[in-house]
Amino acid sequence: MGETIRREWRVEGMDCAACVASVTRAVERLPGVSQVEVNLMAERLTVSLAPGASVAAVEQEVAALGYQAAPLPAPDAAGSAAVPGAAGPDRSEAGGHGHAHGGHADDPAEAGKPWWRTGKAMLVWALGGLVGGAYLLSFILPQGQHWLFLAATLLALIPFGRRAIALARAGSPFSIETLMCTAALGAVVIGAAEEAAIVVLLFAVGELLENVAAGRARAGIRALAGLMPRTALRRRADGTTETVPADRLAVGDLVRIRPGDRVPCDGSIEEGRSALDESPVTGESVPVARGPGEAVLAGAINTEGVLHVRVTRAAADNTVARIIRLVEEATASRAPTHRFVEHFSAWWTPGAMLVSALVILLGPLLLGWDWQTGLYRGLAVLLIACPCALVISVPAAMASGLSAGARRGLLVKGGAALEAIGAARTIAFDKTGTLTEGRPRVTRIIAAEGAAETEVLALAAAAEAGSAHPLARAVAAAAAARGIAIPPASGAGAEAGRAVLATVAGRRVAVGSPRYGAEAARGGLGKLAAAMETLQGEGNTVSVVLADGAAIGLLAFRDEPRPDAAAGIAALAALGVRAVMLTGDNARTGAAVGGALGLEVKAGLLPDDKLREIAALRGAGPVVMVGDGINDAPALAAASVGVAMGGGTDVALEAADAAVLKDRVTGVAELMALSRATLANVRQNVAVAVGLKVAFLATTLAGLTGLWPAILADTGASVLVTLNALRLLGWTPRL
Template structure:
């Protein structure tokens, strides 16, 4: 499939079949996914329908395909995947065969030979020249006419093939057989150029998959063996030598080295890794030999998921693309009516020459083809998504990519987003006589045991480092945004904010309140430990801002985007962190409060929410676009509309920049598609240009907008 009109053609044809509940056509992956209701059209019939349109459909059996799933009505539905490509193209065409060896190139050669032979014979037999060109035109029209009929039967009567065939046959009728033959040849050349351009766009996505090596050195009973990466299974042990690409997602069991993760995450500085550290597929081992345990199968590693995400995102339609597609449905039949009026009105009402105005009306048919306009948006979106993925910026579809660039405000979570997410205990303050720091820390650790919250991990780490006794806890529960409570040795223990302690009726002494204020003014987060409702101690922690946080916020400001921090932390700590980074702050927010803040911000324009993808799911969902600072974790890739593989605050500004570059590219493409046709429309009606320049107005515009979209692949970021 070469352009978005191919996508619409296939989708319309399959949606008409009985028992088909959902159809998704992916241009970049050349994949058709069909959801069938029980008793609906058989898979073989769907393949025949697609083949009738001029494509060859091959059923896919992959680990991605789910044999069954529940549809929205509650009934079982079947999901099938087909791979579609031109019927006269061979399988190797999809694997990088040079364009001059493809089926479309062979068709151009045959048609070119026919036109050239007709030209030579017309000089040898000048009296029969018109008949020779007529024969060449009819022979050239055969494959396109057959496709036009198939498309009309499948519900697409106003296809480019229909317009071109009507114009060529009309030219033959009025005696312009020579131009008709050239029009058909130029149309075939245009399709070939579209095929080349689409191939380049797909190559941009396939290059992501090339980050994986073809083979891996797997440990076996007899020693190391060279095996295909696809054969690796979870639990296998592989050896990664210096200079090798890591073949899998896994965990280092032996060895230390610096890993260059830039091909996957965009992180330019090599990262030191050792035993127990995770590694991601596609990164490059710089110096030491590593022994790695495979943690994900080849079809589910980071690179495979990125490729799959980009392909799926390319298939989703952005709002501007939906508008263009709706517009094109009316454009083509409207253009045919306009062509008919051009043919009839001047001769009937103004005494115009029938031959002249019929010729101009036929040329208008060719100008009216919407191919360039329809491809202008998805080509730019696909290139933008691919460019972002190469730099660790993953966006789930054109709608999100468009919305990011329109954002007026970016709201950041604090812990794990603007900060490193690894707070450390800095101060322990006992509030009762006879209570030491280790006892305070031990009680707090017993309540926080098993929690994944960064502050809980800081307390548990400090307790382990100081060998604090941690008694067992029971009946643990969380008061969202406020505290964690449990029963320890029959006594009620709670760890929460000073605000929670006051609301729970615990009286904090003036000295304790003064100490809390001093700690919070230093940018530290303070929690109180309550034992049977009475204060036992204070624990202060600090999480340092990310190294690039201030620069990332400044980059957003330069782009004209406001930044605000939403945090559940206290006002003093929030202001201390926000002051360093130069952004506004809304502090002491419960999860419900964050939702209200986002709703208030959205009243002034689109809002992007940036969180760690774990604790911020409601806020990420409520924002216009949610961005997860995730480093490739499952939660980061699955929760939000976009994810930053490289954990940099500056990545948010990069996403805004990429979105705006994509939107600018879309505007340029639409201007070229519409502008070029407008120019040729005027020149055609004025009699300056004829049929073959008219077909160039379509194919030329299509190629130009595709090549312009491919420029986005060179986007470098801020």
């Protein structure tokens, strides 16, 4: 048997969770199809196809439901591909995103049209004309009023009836179309043709409003694609430039970026210096200086000088494309609340239909209603039964929250992580590179008796050569500043969290923690022990340098706290969150940093110790771990939610559950505030969706409202919860 292949389609016309469920159930029934994933906000259908499975069958099944599936192109040979979220022509805020209820999925030709000219809107205008015409003719032919409204109702039901049948065949017999058509036909049977016509018209109007709201929600995500310029100035071999599409830049190309231009790629500066405004990508409002050899991010704005940048990533893999892809994937990740609501709604509709049947049968028998009244009120209950508003209440809020965060450099990989962040009561921070700037410098070198400072530094630099650890870079920088030639090393190795080892000029050299030095040094540390205590008391991190088992010196490092670290910890305290620093540094250094920032400190921790501390903290509730995404990977994974800090690095974007791209500690508090705002929006949406249905159910059974208000309990509630969720797109942190 051959392996399955993954295929993707862009599905036009989905605008509520019921659409997702319908497409999922229909495609899952096809032979050879597995692992069906439907992303509402990204309009993406992804399936695994067994050898011999029909691609055309998938597209035909989707088309039978009234949607249109367009296969997404695979990356070309050059490795480039369309930026996620930017596929297809430019759209208006709502054009091209209709619900497709009634078989009117958006035509690609309508993609650039305003919402009032789409097929969905045309259906509303036509139904409005039919109902309005029936009212006008009823004044001319009063005796034919019933028949006029009957004709309008039956004509209006044709598209919705077709869709109801298609959905029933695809495994969704309890769709809103089925319930609405049943209620409208039932109303016709009992002589309420006028109300039936109004119900159908209001249903279509509600669907149109959902179309507009869903289009606005998607526009929040698609706006991220607008960070990328459409063209770039690529330099030719002869030094001249040519204008090329930005998505056709290849790794190795040299690009000229003028003042005021957006950076069209991830790359490295080869010539020029400038200040770059990275706020569109990271949310950091202050422009940062960049020069030769430094990295630049796609989507940043060049504010000063001309830059020549070497492309390091293809368009499909640059920072903006990865952010969009992560946001789109995140909107498909269901939070626990979302899963609960989906399970609840699966029982809601059949239960409500049972209540409808009981109303029709028992109302006349127990409450003295006549049979026509029982049937009428039972039909109204049918219209209230659809859970569309309830099901869309959670994903709409989550999608808006995720999109709002992404525009501010706060990336979260799904609703589950976003929900867990807001519920956490403890946040654990790594020290180096997280609470501190991650750029330690060597402040003191103390040589043991019989050794020289230059010898200590040279041997340490040789042993640390090739390491990406911040302390290793500090040692290399100190050696370079003193003009010390670094001897070659061999047999390099490491003991995690304790020491690095290498053979240098025939001597076995180790650069380790104070604990390692005390345990490994032959004859102990001697006079160096007192010097080490003094250095640590001053807030320095100390490494012990050993050669052939003897301690030959100490290196003192100092890594200053980030300028906003104290403000970030204070903001978390204001939110009622406990902050703890977990560091492998010694207790004195940890206490010096923690005291300055105002947070609890757990020091002297090896990687395994950090895992145990995280486990202990989780015993009291959800824990968020914040680290640099490199050395803290185990702790990030062990926490309820791992948050990586880093300006667009691979690790920051992909190693944790969330990332703060602006590299500021206050960003963690902003992430917490965003999560809580999203969860509050979810609670509001659920309250509106359930509250309206319960209220209309009570008024319907009491005879205070009829069929057309009942339809508002569904479509009206769907519009309200979506519009409420859209408020999150304008979220700004208030810390």
